[in-house]
Amino acid sequence: MDDASAALVADARGVVTGWSEGARRLTGFSADEAVGRPVRDLLAEEPGSGEMAEEPDSGEIPHGGPPLPQGTVTVRHRDGHALTLRIEVSPLYGPGDETAGYVITAAPAGARETSLGGLVFEQSSLPISVFDTDHRFVRLNAAACEAMGGSEETLLGRTFLDAAGPSEGTRSIDRNMREVVETGRSMRDETYSQVGAGPDEQTWDVEMWPLRDTTGRVVGAALAGLDSTEQHRARLRLALIDEATTSLGTTLDVVRTAEELVALLVPDFADFAAVDLLDWVLDAEAPPLRGDPDVVVRRAAHASAGPRAPATAVPLGRTDVYPPYSPPARALRAGRAVLARTGEKDFDRWMAERGAEALRACGARPTGIHSELAVPLRARGITLGVAVAVRNVRPDGFVADDAPLAEEIASRAAVCVDNARRFARERATALTLQHSLLPRVLPGQAALEIAHRYLPSASAAGIGGDWFDVIPLSGTRVALVVGDVVGHGIPSTATMGRLCTAVRTLADVDLPPEELLTHLDDLVAHLAADEREDVPELGATCLYAVYDPVSRRLAVAGAGHPPPALLMPDGTCRLVPLNPGPPLGVGGLPFEATELELPEGCVVAFYTDGLVEGRGRDVDHSTGELCRALKAPAESLDALCDVVLKAVLPEEPGDDVALLLARTRALGAGQVAVRDVSPDPGEVPAVRQWAVDLLSDWELEDVAFVTELVVSELVTNAIRYGEPPLRLRLIRDRTLICEVSDCSPTSPHLRRAHAFDEGGRGLLLVAQLTQRWGSRQADGGKTIWAEQALPRR
Incomplete structure (x- = not known):
């Protein structure tokens, strides 16, 4: 114990029983004067009372507590002056763990430690x-x-x-x-x-x-x-960068990406933030401006943390010119982040000028702005604009460590903005191509919900030969086709146009998928032979499918094309197992169709190889990404197309990409009626009456007369010239469809009956009274069908 320390011993009643030399030097009382007195007699005042303590009558303290409190107390020296001591009280225990006394150590409150x-x-x-x-x-x-x-x-x-x-x-x-x-x-x-x-x-x-x-x-x-303030701020910076990874670039839209950037910065990083883009960035077809001394920017997005945050001086969509001394102009000129604070001559001048503009624009002057951080948006060596962040509500200004953080976030945002700009440019080109070569308007039909995307290649090789089509067939069925012509340029585009026309012609004949591909294979072989020198390069792949909403069956056949992906209503997704066929133009090998029965609400994804193949890409991994992307939640089928492209498509695809999504629908039992017909002419009146009663149940009495005549003619022809069994089917959809099936492979032909002919006028009447009619071959027979328009409700 040092000279400035004191020790004394008190019994359980708080009476001094032992007194050290240090206690004498510290208080001036000798052992004879202190021993036998209550410890509290030494206090100048009771703790917390602020008054001089009175001596208790008994000279003792009650049992149950220490004679002095822990901590700081004021003690009376023998000569009368007060001492502030730091007290530590330790109890002494006797038999039975009872308190037998206390050891009290004391030292001046301001004494330095020596141990x-x-x-x-x-x-x-x-x-x-x-x-x-x-x-x-x-x-x-x-x-x-x-x-x-x-x-x-x-x-x-x-x-x-x-x-x-x-x-x-x-x-x-x-x-x-x-x-x-x-x-x-x-x-x-x-x-x-x-x-x-x-x-x-x-x-x-x-x-x-x-x-x-x-x-x-x-x-x-x-x-x-x-x-751990700095560590905490570092964690916040990392969290902000992590959030930037997930929140920036959710859509391929320039303005939306700018809005996502300011939403990320405000209010966690700044009290006000704005994104200003160079004017050419928002014009998808305009090249970057070069050599212009005036930096013209356009306000794409801004956000404020609240009413106390600064007001903007530039409305959304308006252009602005930054003076050379302003932080944004300096950042654009230097290509790095610029931090400016109050007290800097250029910053104070800039704030005064911008404050006057804000006052004129919205009647409010931004007061209290003490720091500003301007960061250029650069991606792939191109400057796209500048992001500006200011603080005025929070007292702490931007520090040097905030500049690298802002540059990291800005670089990610710039890549997203540049991707959106490239997409806008490519989309403009794709729209022109679609208007000239692809279906401008997909035909109306009730069997499938359709969404599609077509992205032309941005490579120097030029536009390729990818295409897709949706073709309505008889009996409410729909044909879906996706194809890809080998090569790029005008020859491939011309071949694509020929194949599109050929597929529509063959589909109108109502051929099964495998037979249609066989005919298409012959056509490509003939085209290759006509080209002579280009024979090794000419070729194509194709996928053809037919969906029937009545039976909910999908028949698919492929010619060297990637198989479609199938998303079931329960959320599982897989590739359709196809019997692989050779690419078109190879010849000599057959094509086989795969048939599936699908529940209503399935999504079938048809695509070209540009979506999943490419240099350095693993096809199995890409198709796995496709299946995972199809399972992602989306508001609509059209939105799901964007989700798939963003998840699977490489940043710079080297080939055209066609994507066609189809969600299956099914016709309910109340829309389809079937009746087996006996091959007896006497059955015709009963069949007509059945059809009339059915139309009455469907509230289609307006078309009952024409339908009765069509049913009579088609059933009569089937009884006369067909082979049993015979079946009549009526389908109520966007049109009323009448179908008569028999087992004869012979198809009828429309002809004009002469004046003295007794027959030959039935199909002519059907053709005149309906929108269209036709026949299709099936395994073991044929089907004659006719469609008529329904009255508008």
Whole structure:
């Protein structure tokens, strides 16, 4: 014990029984004068009373508590002056764990530690505090005093909550410290509140543990804090970059990407943010401007943290010219982030000018802006614009570490903006190509919900020969075709046009998928022979499918084309197992069709190889990505097309991409009626009456006369010239369809009957009274059909 320390012993009643030499030097009382007196006689005032303590009549203190409180007390020296001492009281236990007395140590409150343990406590860079069981400060080191914003003399005896001030963070520490004292378990906490007199919010990692005496009883608690503000800010920066990865570029739209950027920056990073793009970026067909001394930008997006944040001086969509001394202009000129603060001549001038513009624009002057960060948007070596972030609501300004963070986020946003700009340019080209070569308007039909995308290649090789088509067939069936001609340029585009026409012609004949591909294969072989020198390069792939909404069956045949992907209503997705056929033009090998029965609501994805194939890409991995993308939630089938392209399509596709999505529908039992017909002419009147009654149930009496005549003629012809069994089917959809099937392979032909012919006028009447009619071959027979328009409701 050093010279400035004192020790004394008191019995259980608080009467002095032992007195050290240090106590004599510290208080001036000798052992003869102190021993036998109550310890509280030495106090100049009772703790917390502020008045001189009166001596108790008995000269003793009641049992049950220590004679002096832990912490700081004021003691009366023998010569009369007051001493401020730091007191530590340790109980002495006798038999039965009863308190037999106390050992009291005291030292001047401002005395320096000389022991190694005390030096470690005092000189630790970590704030360390000691509390009694009532959460009052007993001791603090210099770092703790600095963190709390006060001296040890002003803090001793106060509770942590009183000294630090009530806040969410301090209340959390106080609750945890209470739990430490009550349970005797150490705890760890993290607080983000302001502690002490600092203006900025600080982050502290706080460790709290109980203090025990020699018997293991909790007599206090200790707290150590680590200022982790910089680590916390670093985590926030990483979180912001991670959020930028997921929130930027959700759509291939330039303005939407700019809006996503400002939404990311405000309010977590800035009080106000804006994105200004060079004027040519928003014009998909205009090249970048070069050599223009005036930097013209157009406001694409801006956002404000609230009413106290700055007001914009530039409305959305309007152009603006930055002066050379402004931070945005400097950032565009330097190609890196520029940080400006209040007190800089150019920044103050810029704020004054911009404030006047804002006052004229919206009647409000942006006051209190103390820092601005301007970052250029650069992607693939091209400057697209500038992002501006300012702070005025929060007191802390931008620091040097914020510049690399802003540049990282801006680079990601710039790539997204550039992708959107490229997509807009490619889409404009694709629209022109679609208007000239692809179906401009997909035909109306009820069997499938259709959505499609066509992206032309941006490579120097030119436009390729990818195509798709949707062809309505008889009986509410629909044919879907996707194809790809080998090569690029005008020859491939011309071949694509020929194949499109050929497929429509063959589909109108109502050939099964495998037979249609056989005829198409012959056509490509003939075209290759006509080209002579280009024979090795001429070729094509094709996928042809027919869907019947009545039977819900899908028949698919492929010629060297990737198989379609099938998304079931339960969310499972797989590729349709096709019997692989050779590419068109190879010849010599047959084509086989695959038939599937699908539940209503399936999504079938037809696509060309540009979506899943490419240099350095694994086809199995790409098709797996396609299946995963099809399972992603989307508001509509059209939106699902964008999801698939974004997930599967490479950043710079090297080939054309055609994507056709079809969601299956089914005709209900109330829309289809079937009747077996006996091959007896006497059955015709009953069949006509059945049809008339059915139309009455369907509320289609307006077309009953024509339908009765069509049914009569088709059934009569089937009885006369066909082979049993015979079947009549009526389908109510967008049109009324009448079908008569028999087992004869011979198809009827429309002819004009002569004046003296007894027959030959039935099909002519059917053709005149209906919109269209025809026949289709099937396994073991044929079907004659006729469609008529329904009255408008």
